[in-house]
Amino acid sequence: MPLFPHDFIDFIASSNQPLIMGIINVTPDSFSDGGLFLSTRKAIAHAKNLIDEGADILDIGGESTRPGSQYVNTDEELMRVIPVLEALADTGIPISIDTSKPEVMKHAIEAGAFMINDVNALCNPGALEAIAPHRHVQVCLMHMQGTPQRMQTNPQYKDVVSEVKYFLQQRIQAANAAGIALNRLVVDPGFGFGKTLQHNLSLLNQLNEFTTLGTPILAGLSRKSMLGAITGNNIDQRLHESVAAALLAVIKGAKIVRVHDVKASKAALAIYNALRDCDSQFDQ
């Protein structure tokens, strides 16, 4: 059933099941064989496929944030994401836009985005102000050390869990001070964003530490190099480890998992849901 804008915050808060966010990249990285028109059509077709597979939310991104990726200017990013967002508006599925640029945030919200997924945690000048007036819009504040271009060059922490948590706490406070209420926020420790394998594992293992921040937790582990570092599999062969990681993130407290492989993740989480429901019946 289509959601009305003001229902989205309730939808996230009240869902007693983990939610699956399907990833849609509208970037030349993923569409190396054609121009923007072809990329747009492929992205829309891919999005419809993920909806059929059971995605609860779609996250559309026009600028790659992979380690070493290059900056995309505002006009180019808008040309990539807005047509895809508009084409999906009548599907009723809540759309998140993965961007750190205030101008893209504003246009995306006007075009019907329910959520902004900012890997820069609204740190860019003007980002807090772009979001604050739109009271139906949810925001994901993600932690990153450094920038995508250089973040994997020797990341350092004394205590990764406390430092990431402290950063997210500060960003929650900044958002609240700008008029963005706590119920509009989601936090994400940013797996792979300026972190070694050991840092990522500590964050996953202690993900439930982040529940005390008072917001839902989003986790994105799908196909990431930390998984390949453990199994030795290439990026296009990381289905099994991605599903395992999504399931573990949920067990450790994630409410939303950001994934490429919706169908497989959905099946794994169905087992989790069945077990959790059986326990709650048992408890009564």
Ligand code: 9MG
């Ligand atoms: C855009 N993007 C890539 N990886 C991500 C992750 O782990 N979390 C969030 N929120 N966004 C991500």
